[in-house]
Amino acid sequence: MQTLYTASTLENNNSVGEQQKILQNHFTQTKNLLVYLTYFLSEVAKYAEKDSRIRASRHLPSFDDLHVNTKIAGNAILSRILDDPAYKKAVSEVKPAGFSDAELIKKIYLNLVATEEYKKYIAGSERIAQEEKDILEFILEKMMLENEAFLSHIDETFSNWNDDGEMVIQLLDSCTKKPGHCNFSEIISPDKKEFASQLLKTVIEKGEHLQSLIIPKLKNWDPERIAQLDMILMKMGVAEFLYFETIPPKVTINEYIDLAKEYSTPQSGQFVNGILDSIHKDLVQQGKMLKTEFKKA
Numbered sequence: 001m002q003t004l005y006t007a008s009t010l011e012n013n014n015s016v017g018e019q020q021k022i023l024q025n026h027f028t029q030t031k032n033l034l035v036y037l038t039y040f041l042s043e044v045a046k047y048a049e050k051d052s053r054i055r056a057s058r059h060l061p062s063f064d065d066l067h068v069n070t071k072i073a074g075n076a077i078l079s080r081i082l083d084d085p086a087y088k089k090a091v092s093e094v095k096p097a098g099f100s101d102a103e104l105i106k107k108i109y110l111n112l113v114a115t116e117e118y119k120k121y122i123a124g125s126e127r128i129a130q131e132e133k134d135i136l137e138f139i140l141e142k143m144m145l146e147n148e149a150f151l152s153h154i155d156e157t158f159s160n161w162n163d164d165g166e167m168v169i170q171l172l173d174s175c176t177k178k179p180g181h182c183n184f185s186e187i188i189s190p191d192k193k194e195f196a197s198q199l200l201k202t203v204i205e206k207g208e209h210l211q212s213l214i215i216p217k218l219k220n221w222d223p224e225r226i227a228q229l230d231m232i233l234m235k236m237g238v239a240e241f242l243y244f245e246t247i248p249p250k251v252t253i254n255e256y257i258d259l260a261k262e263y264s265t266p267q268s269g270q271f272v273n274g275i276l277d278s279i280h281k282d283l284v285q286q287g288k289m290l291k292t293e294f295k296k297a
Contacts, residue, residue, distance in 0.1 A: 001259060002026055002163065003200055004232045016204050023200055029160045031187045032094050034168045035087075036158070037140075038175065038184075039096035040105065040150075042082055044139055047109040048073040069122040077132045077179050086185040101153050108143050108150065117142075136176045145169070195244075202239045203232075210235040210242075213282075217275050229264045230272055237276045241283055249280050249289070 003023040052068035055061060081087055112118050121135045144150045155161050175182035203210065214234050218226065233256045240252040253276050261269035283289045 001229070001232060001236065001263070004203060004236075005229055008228060008232070016201050019200055019204060020197060023196060026160070027188055027193065029158070030164050030168060031090065031184075033158050033160060033164055034171055034187055035090045035094045035184065036096045036099075037144075037154075037168060037172050038081065038087065039091065040100060041136065041140055041144070041172070042078055043100065043105045044109050044112065044143070045072045045075055045078055045136075047105055048113075051109065071122045071125075071127075072118070072135065075132050075136060076127050076129070077136060077176055080179040081175060081182065084179070084182070084184065086183060090184040099157050104149055104153055108139075108147060111147075112139060112143050115143075133176055137173070140169070140172065140176075199236060199239060199244070202243050203235050206239060206243070207235060210238045213238055213279055214275060217278050227264050227268060230260060230268050233260050233264070233268075233272055234275055237272070238279055241276075241280060241289060253277060253280065 003019055003026060006022055007019045048068065048070040052070050055065035055068055058065055115138075117135070117138050121131060124131065154165075158164075171182075171187065211231070214231070237252050237256040240247050241249060253273060256276060257269045257273045260272040264272075280289075
């Protein structure tokens with residue numbers, strides 16, 4: 001959806017090849033966001049060691065200055081993630097240090113050490129798996145995602161935050177729960193990439209045919225006055241009806257209703273629902289919902 005909409009606003013980007021590049025760029029932005037959130041989380045944890053050095057180097061350090069607890073910096077789960085070759089490679093590609101905010105990292109760390117959750121965590125000398133997970137979850141959810149300064153920073157740094165943020169947070173949460181199962185070299189599975197690529201190709205190459213099924217259903221609506229995003233969503237929905245045999249029609253309709261509600265106008269959900277439902281009924285009556293493969297016109 002984003003790729004088709006982006007391409008519609010640009011000149012000379014209507015070929016399948018050009019739009020596939022835009023799609024790949026969206027995938028890359030998702031990966032970059034995950035790498036950065038992971039990096040930022042790790043920097044907050046590792047700041048304990050920096051804080052220890054700074055305080056110990058004071059002219060007249062106190063007892064507390066000389067005994068800063070750095071347990072969080074060696075969090076077992078975080079260490080596994082940071083030692084992952086795929087993560088290291090991703091960091092070398094994304095270079096998150098180039099757009100991180102050192103002062104914000106420091107502030108979040110100082111806020112963290114003042115919490116009861118952190119004090120409870122460092123009170124124990126052993127590394128208990130559940131406690132290692134819990135403290136990372138606490139930093140992410142409470143210290144970062146409920147921090148207005150952090151949200152402002154991430155929103156300014158990543159244009160895809162509003163669209164991809166929820167999904168990426170779920171991915172990061174999964175990484176902290178099962179660090180060995182997190183694949184930073186392949187954020188989006190091959191089957192999902194293939195589906196997105198084929199759906200994009202289908203909508204582009206069969207665009208005129210898809211629109212020819214939509215326009216008769218618009219009745220008194222002028223196609224030129226319909227929200228551009230609504231037309232894109234309806235084309236995608238009809239493409240799934242005709243060329244993607246494994247996707248149930250009800251799933252298609254519900255998905256595009258949700259997308260219309262979230263990204264288009266207040267009335268778009270009901271509008272898209274009505275059009276797709278009507279086209280679906282026609283295709284069933286005409287026996288065209290049995291088409292199982294995409295053939296270029």
